[in-house]
Amino acid sequence: MIIGGVAAGMSAAARLRRLDGNAHITVIERSGNISFANCGLPYHVGGVIEQREALLLQSPQAIKARFDIDVFVGTEATAINREAHTVTVREVSTGATRELPYDKLVLAPGASPVHPPLPGIERALGLRNVEDVDAIVAAVPAARSAVVIGGGFIGVEMAENLVHRGLQVSLVEATAQVMAPLDPEMVAPVHAILRENGVDLRLGVAVTSIGEGEVTLADGSTLPGDLVIAAIGVKPESGLAKEAGLELNERGGIVVDETFHTSDPDVFAVGDAVVKRDALDGSATLVPLAQTANLQGRRVADVIAGRDVQDRPVLGTAIVGIFGLQVASTGWNEKRLVVAGRKHRIIHTHPAQHAGYYPGAQQMALKLLVDAETDEILGAQGVGPDGVDKRIDVIATAMTGGLAASDLAELELAYAPQFGSAKDPVNMLGFVAENLATGLSRNIQWHELAAAQEAGATLLDVRTPDEYEAGRIPGAVLLPVDELRDRIDELPEGELVVHCAVGIRAHIAAQILAAAGRPGVRNLDGGYKTWIAGTGQ
Structure with missing residues (x-):
């Protein structure tokens, strides 16, 4: 049985069927849809993805027909009886309950939006599933103004897409910047482009209350908000695991070993709800990213089928688009390295995404963080109109492969003037790293x-x-x-x-x-x- 029918859960179910044609596989999903494109939800709000159906990648009927997997949507798992190997489920629409048996149980409940105990918080809408996006889309026509609380990935995406819908948008972030993975000098273009596109950006101030048509901030100011979106962050959806007595960490993440076993040998957990290993220092971390969730779903199916695989550590590689600006990062940022006391070198470059003589060349900003003693790549950030995605992906690949920063100079990357430069921006980072490592430059x-x-x-x-x-x-x-x-x-x-x-x-x-x-x-x-x-x- 698999609890959770989105990224990790459905990846596990489909992979397990491909590996075992005879297993009886059941998926329980609380919402009304499975395998929906949750990363595309903000873009349906903005009308970029026009058809709601485009978000629905699979249906229970299609999964049954192709994979012979029983999928129950609108069904909530409410309790796990580990001794009896049963799960109590409740039909959301009727309240009817029943018990279903399992031999092996996979928890893939994901993460849920954080809603702090603010006066009026019940008026704030979150964005986790298709039902949430339906509620936002239904509210937009009657709204003239919107306040987005939180400047993370979802927050900036929602701000952009509400601007696309013609609303007066304010974005409130309690810290000094949006996009926490970026360092201050790298996030400056993000702040600029938000403001250039009409977003009223309020930084370093918290929301204290939500009224009928406005939001009040800690500095006493108010913002018009016919529509309020809570995008403050997410937390592991681990209540079911906690009630079942499974081990959680201090942040509520489900603790698993390298083969996704929880503290119960017959219960596995994957996806946004589980504690992961940081690729740089092996520490426990919570990284709610779709690619990792999908991979973990595949790998847990391998484990259940008897294949010799293990979970991989995470770099936290991520990207977001903001009004035509690509913003990406991988690994640690400078702020984290300073707190950890790790000696490091920093390299900033501002190359064009392709040859400057070819029409359309645009400048981007890249930042590489390097261990001062070993030349290990510790992280990277990139911001620019184009070409940032592939440079961060190359660096993330290099980190996974154990390449040193100076080794970036040796990478043989595809070149034509419309795609890059003979000395690619990644190669240039390697040249600078080599100069610093050898003492040629300071x-x-x-x-x-x-x-x-x-x-x-x-x-x-x-x-x-x-x-x-x-x-x-x-x-x-x-x-x-x-x-x-x-x-x-x-x-x-x-x-x-x-x-x-x-x-x-x-x-x-x-x-x-x-x-x-x-x-x-x-x-x-x-x-x-x-x-x-x-x-x-």
Whole structure:
């Protein structure tokens, strides 16, 4: 028996049938639909996915006909009797209950939206299943304004799609930024594009109450909200497991071993509700992502069928689209590395997604985080209009394969001018990583610059005079890179930090200075563009 009929649950059911043609397989699903495209739900709200039926990937009847699997929708599992090997189920529409037997039980209940105990929270709509999206779609025509509470993946997707529907949209996030996996300088373009598209973005302030047509914030301000969406986050749907006495961790995740066994040998668990292993340090983590849920469903079926497989650790690779901007990440961010006290190097680049001479080239921002001692890739982030997805996917693949950051320089990647560059942005990250690892280059981060200047370092701007006049870092001295060889004598003694727009010309300048007897020059990583994004100036 499988409890939960979406990503992990239906993957387990279908895979198990392919491996065992004789097993009696039953799926219990509380909502009225199975195998629906929950990642597509916000886009139906916005009208991007016009037909509701496009979200419904399978029906109980089709699953029965093709796989001979019994699927009961609108049916809630209410209790597990582990000794008797039975599950009590209740028909949602009638309340009728019955007990069903199992030999092996798979829990795939997913995660549910967090609804904090705020006054009026009952008016806020969540987004977990097709019934939820139906409720939102039904409410939109009568609404002129909407407040989205929470700036995670679902929150920003809902904000965008409600803008597409013509609503006045406010997005409230209690922390200082949306998209927590991103570091501050990487999230700046996300904040900008939300505001450019009319979203009233409120950061660093919490919601205190929800009224009939407005939302009140902790700073005393109010926002118009005919429609309120709660996208604060999700929590494991582990109540059934808890009542059955199965082991949970402190955050409510179902604890499983590497073969998905819970604390009961005949009960397995997969998907968003289970505790996973972090790929970098092996720690327990909760990662509610569809790809991992689908893979775990497949793997638990393998285990039940007697195949020798194990769960894999997670990197947390994810991507979201926001008003045409691709925002992706994998592994750890800088904030987490700092908290963990792990020594690391940081690399920022701002390449075009394909050859600059080919029409349509657009700049993106990439950030690579590297172990300072081993050259291990610890994480990456990318933001840009195009090409971010494949670069983060390549880096996530490299991390899974155990490649070092310098090894990225050696990757043989497909190239034609409309798709990439002869030196792909991923290769360029590898070149920079190699230079840092071998000591050829030294860099300094945007948030370290002010302290270096206060300690006496001279900041040398090697851009052109026009660039300097258009915007400059306070205290910077202009000396264009093409004039540097002839004017080195003008430079003061002491530490030098060089910068250009994105870091390439500054690297050349640092090498010129080193050859002239000024070693130890540091390059402002990512240049003026990264400094602007990080400081907001």
